[in-house]
Amino acid sequence: MLAFLIGEAFRNLRRGGRVAVSAVLLITLSLAALGAFWVLSLNIGSAVVQWRDRLRVVLYLREEPPAGEVEGLLRKIEGVGGIQRLRYVSKAEALQTLRRQLGGQAGVVAELPSNPLPPSVEVTPAPEASTPEGTRALIQRLSALAEVEEVQGGTEWVERLAQWQGLLQAIGLALGAVLALAAILTATTATTLVLHARREELEIMRLVGASEMVIRLPLFLQGLAQGLMGAAVALGGLYFVYRLALPTLEPLLSLTLGLSRATFFTPTEIALLLGGGGLLGALGGLAAKGGRPA
Amino acid sequence: MIELQGVSKVYRVGPVKVTALADVSFGVEKGEFTVLAGPSGSGKTTLLRLLYRDELPTEGEIRVAGFGVTGLRRSKIPQLRRAVGVVFQDAKLLPGRNVYDNVAFVLRVLGTPRRDITPRVMQTLKAVGLSARAQALPAQLSQGEQQRAALARALVKEPSLLLADEPTGNLDEGMGEEILDLLREIWSRGTTILLATHRATLANQLKRRTLVLDGGRLLKDEG
Numbered sequence: 001m002l003a004f005l006i007g008e009a010f011r012n013l014r015r016g017g018r019v020a021v022s023a024v025l026l027i028t029l030s031l032a033a034l035g036a037f038w039v040l041s042l043n044i045g046s047a048v049v050q051w052r053d054r055l056r057v058v059l060y061l062r063e064e065p066p067a068g069e070v071e072g073l074l075r076k077i078e079g080v081g082g083i084q085r086l087r088y089v090s091k092a093e094a095l096q097t098l099r100r101q102l103g104g105q106a107g108v109v110a111e112l113p114s115n116p117l118p119p120s121v122e123v124t125p126a127p128e129a130s131t132p133e134g135t136r137a138l139i140q141r142l143s144a145l146a147e148v149e150e151v152q153g154g155t156e157w158v159e160r161l162a163q164w165q166g167l168l169q170a171i172g173l174a175l176g177a178v179l180a181l182a183a184i185l186t187a188t189t190a191t192t193l194v195l196h197a198r199r200e201e202l203e204i205m206r207l208v209g210a211s212e213m214v215i216r217l218p219l220f221l222q223g224l225a226q227g228l229m230g231a232a233v234a235l236g237g238l239y240f241v242y243r244l245a246l247p248t249l250e251p252l253l254s255l256t257l258g259l260s261r262a263t264f265f266t267p268t269e270i271a272l273l274l275g276g277g278g279l280l281g282a283l284g285g286l287a288a289k290g291g292r293p294a
Numbered sequence: 295m296i297e298l299q300g301v302s303k304v305y306r307v308g309p310v311k312v313t314a315l316a317d318v319s320f321g322v323e324k325g326e327f328t329v330l331a332g333p334s335g336s337g338k339t340t341l342l343r344l345l346y347r348d349e350l351p352t353e354g355e356i357r358v359a360g361f362g363v364t365g366l367r368r369s370k371i372p373q374l375r376r377a378v379g380v381v382f383q384d385a386k387l388l389p390g391r392n393v394y395d396n397v398a399f400v401l402r403v404l405g406t407p408r409r410d411i412t413p414r415v416m417q418t419l420k421a422v423g424l425s426a427r428a429q430a431l432p433a434q435l436s437q438g439e440q441q442r443a444a445l446a447r448a449l450v451k452e453p454s455l456l457l458a459d460e461p462t463g464n465l466d467e468g469m470g471e472e473i474l475d476l477l478r479e480i481w482s483r484g485t486t487i488l489l490a491t492h493r494a495t496l497a498n499q500l501k502r503r504t505l506v507l508d509g510g511r512l513l514k515d516e517g
Contacts, residue, residue, distance in 0.1 A: 001402075001405040003408075004402045004403070200386070200388060201388055201399075203386075204386065204388065204399070204400075204447075205403050206372075206375070207346070207375060207380055208375060208376070208400045208403065208404065208447075208448075208451060209371075209372040209373065209374070209375035209376035209377075209404060209451070210372060210403040210404065211372045212369075212372075214403050214405070
C-alpha cells in the first residue's frame, strides 16, 4: 500500500509539470534566502560571542608604582566593583609584548632612548558589567581614580554588531516568510492542478471505497517531496556559494570580525532547513482543494 | 440487502423544487436479481446514487448491505462502498491505464496485498471474458469490451451487491445481450443485482422482479 501511495505521489509530481517545478523553485528561493541570512547571522553571532569574551578595559597609569605597591593598587582598583579579573602590565612587560608583536622589526625597539610605554592594568568586567551601560559606568568609576591617566575600552561596537545580527535575522525571517507563503501557494496550485487532472481517478477511488487517507496521502507526499527537493537544492546552492566564497571571505572575516574561519550550518541546522522545506511543501499539498469529497 | 422506507429526494434549483423521488419504499433480498425500470428522468439514477451514498435523501430511511445509509458517518462511507459494486452506462475507465491496471487499481487503493492482486484481477477478467485483452488500453476496446472491463472493475473487490445503471444503454442489441448474460452469470454466483434500465423490452426479456418508477414514484412491483 505504501509503495502504491508513494508511486502515486511521484506520478502526481510528473503530472504537475511546470507548476510542480515552480513550486520546487519557490521553495528553493525562500529557503536559500532564509539560509543565506541565517549563515551570515551565525557568523556575526560567533564574532559577537568571541568579542564579548575578549572584552577588556585597559587603565593606563600616570606612573609606574613601586613593586611593593602594585598589590595595593590592584586592590584599590578592584574596590570600584563590577570587575571579574585584573592584571598588572608593567612598562617592561608592555615593551616585551611590543617586541613580540613587531616580530622581524623588533630591532627598532632597541633604538628607543627610553621605554615610552605606560604601565597599565587590564580589567575584565564582571558579567553584570559587560552590558554597554555597565561598562560605561565602570569606565567612569575607574577614570575617577587618581592613579589613572586614561581608560580605554567599551562594548558599544560589539553591541552594534549584535544589533546588526538581529537586523539580519529579522530581514532573513521576513523575506523567508514572504517567499515561504508564495511557496505554499504554488505548491497548493500544483497539487490542485493535479487534483483536476486526476478527477476521474479520484471519482473511481471514492466510488470503490478508498478512504480519504488513501486519496489525500499521495497529495501530502507530493507536497513533501517538492519541499524536500526545494530544500536540498537550496542547501546545495548555499554550500556551493559558501565554498566558492570561502578563500575571499575568510581573510575578510578575520580582518573585520576577528573570526578565524567562516562557519556553515551544523547537521542539526541542515535537518531544520530540510524539515522546513518539507513542511512548506506538505502544507501546500494539504491545502489543495479539488475533487468532490464523498 | 436493500431496504427503502418512505424515501424522497427533492432538489432545489433556485426557488424551484424538483422532486426526483417521492415516498419510495421497497426491499430487495440477498441473492435477488431485480430490475428497476422506467423512462429517462423517472428517478432511477437518483435512487441508485442514494444507495451508494453519493446523495442523501430528503426524507426516509435507507439500509444497504447492513449499513444505515441515511445516518452513515462520512468516515464509514468507504466501508459501504466496498460492499457495493457500481457500473454506469459509460464505462468510466481510466484512459491512461490498460484493462489490467484499471481493474488492479481498485485492489491497490483498497490495500490488497500485492501478491493477491494479479491472481484476483486475472480471475475476474477471465470471468468477464477479457483475459486476452488485459494489456489493451480502453480506446482499443469495443464498447461491449469496455463495459465488460467496467464490470470486472466493479466485481474484483467481490461486492455483495452490484448496482448497474443502464449498462447496456450505449450498446447495440448483440453486445447488450452479452452483458445481460454476464450479469445473469454473476447473479448465479450469489451476487445481488439491481439493474436500472429504461428499456421495457429488456425488463420483460429478463423475466425478473421489476420495479417500475415514473415521475419519481414507484408505480409497480411485479414478479
